[in-house]
Amino acid sequence: MNKKISKLAVLAVSGALVLSACGNNESANPGQAANTAGNEAGKAAPAAKTKISWMNILHSTTPPTDTVLNKIEEITNTELDFSWVPDASKEERINTALASDSLADIVTLTLLDNSSVRNALKAGVFWEVSSYLDEFPNLVAISQDMRTSASIEGKLYGIPMVKDIARNGVIIRKDWLDKLGLQVPTTTAELMQVAKAFTEQDPDGNGSKDTTGFIDRSDLVFGAFKTLGSYFGTPSSWHVDDSGKVTPEFESEGYVKAMDYMKELYKGGYINQDFAVTAKNDQQQGFAQGKAGIYVGALFDSKNLLNLAKGIQDSMDLVMVNDITSTGNEADRAIWSSSNGVGGLLSFPKSEVKDEAELKQILQFVNDIMSEEVFALMTYGIEGVHYTIDADKAVTITNTELWQQEVQPFSSSRPKEPGYAIHDADPLRTEAARLILENEKYAVLNPMYSLESPTFSSEGSELQKIITDATYKYILDKIDLAGFKAEVEKWRKSGGDAIISEYEAAYKAVNG
Structure with missing residues (x-):
């Protein structure tokens, strides 16, 4: 040695x-x-x-x-x-x-x-x-x-x-839910209603309509979008069927439903209107300052958000949710995994x-x-x-x-x-750890995570910009579904088809 x-x-x-x-x-x-x-x-x-x-x-x-x-x-x-x-x-x-x-x-x-x-x-x-x-x-x-x-x-x-297999979920102002007589949501439809109420019904009681439901940031992965996509059945980055055919997540029905959901939030004013250009720090500071009542991200962010709110929103009480589905059926429960x-x-x-x-x-x-x-x-x-x-x-x-x-x-x-018995004494951190561990049972893994595509390695980041831009444009109602699909086709012709072929070959080589 x-x-x-x-x-x-x-x-x-x-x-x-x-x-x-x-x-x-x-x-x-x-x-x-x-x-x-x-x-x-x-x-x-x-x-x-x-x-x-x-x-x-x-x-x-x-x-x-x-x-x-x-x-x-x-x-x-x-x-x-x-x-x-x-x-x-x-x-x-x-x-x-x-x-x-x-x-x-x-x-x-x-x-x-x-x-x-x-x-x-x-x-x-x-x-x-x-x-x-x-x-x-x-x-x-x-x-x-x-x-x-x-x-x-x-x-x-x-x-x-x-590490944690799937750490994301929804963090909600419990004190605002209680003030408005609302229950903790378990479906995307109920979550939409909470977002609407937080926007329109003065949950902070200051007499002004100066709050929104969601506060999000310019991040389609670690922000709200990918987690919401899980609730609609979007695969985790890639999907491979029984025949070995590989398709990207943005060609799935769930991805489009997630875009539609975000578009509804945006058009209704139930999310900060500048989310597409908001930095993570500004998002967290905005939540701590009482500008919004729903934060989607890592569940362990809850303690940091509460700490940031001290002296500003001392009445803040948070609840973490990890069991939201779009159908209301437990069998459809899912959450994406960033790195398996x-x-x-x-x-x-x-x-x-x-x-x-x-x-x-x-x-x-x-x-x-x-x-x-x-x-x-x-x-x-x-x-x-x-x-x-x-x-x-x-x-x-x-x-x-x-x-x-x-x-x-x-x-x-x-x-x-x-997974250890020893744990932090803070109740929020303890609950976040429990929910994150529970997420493992519902985690959707990326089947291509360990596989290699030379084109993806060399051009994947640049090609992803095509999809990222198209996703934001669709949510902000600047292009329709046909326009989004045209951008997907552009992605394919610019190197996406090569990535898919390479991943299919790599998957077959390992799995037969």
Whole structure:
């Protein structure tokens, strides 16, 4: 294994192939990598610590101190050498890291769509690990869907870092619902009626019609549109039928219904009229200032919105909704997934991990840090030092400044994020986490996520602008359905047909 990387050093020149973290599933006793040998007295003697180097991303301004690191090493019986790479410089350093072979035993990869990363994975630079996962109690719990989504051409070149699979939903002013005598909506029609009432019935009681139902931003993915599209049955980016035919989401009936819904909101004045040019910060500030009562986005945004409202809208009470459908039928419940829950890979370069024995030692370590004990360390710190915990495993951070210095930098190192019993004591955060975990049962995955289309890689962003512009024009009533379909045809002729053909071929190669 690589011994040349100094502990907690920030990589400055050589570059790093890194990224963020996450994971999914727990259990198992940590520290299983340590074997013991009997001494003369017949007592178990601790084995030598396994030395592991880890090239990882740094989202904070400085690396963590050794306080939490020492506890992780103690639990896993390892000696860890972290090489931290600042998030802002990770992408530009990929080619340098590959070319100079300046890697580590574990390399955190999240830029899986980067051509250099994909080429390195396909070229066999990293170990293929699919046959090993079932040997470890925490790794075996990684779902087959997750393994498939994290695979490149059907091969898994690292441990999937599993984030929330589907985190979006609707956040509504509960105090406004109560004031107007409205129930929490469960259908898109009911949601429309709430939006109308919030616009027309003075929910803040100031005597002026100065509120809207929705407040949205210029983002068809992470704003309201894609989540609303889920409620109308829109696929998650792409759809593939039983014959292997691939179609983009914007050719689906659900996509058109979502555009029609947004058009109705816009024409009725039930959404901020400048949503197509509104930034996320302005959207959140507007909600916090009481300009609107419906926010569609990540459910965990609720706590941030409430914090922003302090001193401005102190009466704000929020309810989060994740079970809206367009039909009222539970069977039609669905929510899109941005990356199928894959936050990246923990990958193991063959240049550093020389043989299967070393690989299994490192896999044991990854298995062990998926335990709840290590997750708690990486998320909250040390009980009594950084936080307190009650009988329900609800955590309250007691020293925020110390937590930020010693714990927060480890957030990108967690190979599993959702599903632990230990949780934040804040009720909104607890409820958001519960609803996000519940979303997994209804998540619509992107079947093309792990597949490759050279045309999409090189031209996909530019081609998407055709569809984005056409979608906004349709919602703002500047073109009709025929005009929208004409733009779709333009997308196809400009490279879309090539993308579809390439994805169909890639899908067939993996699935037969």
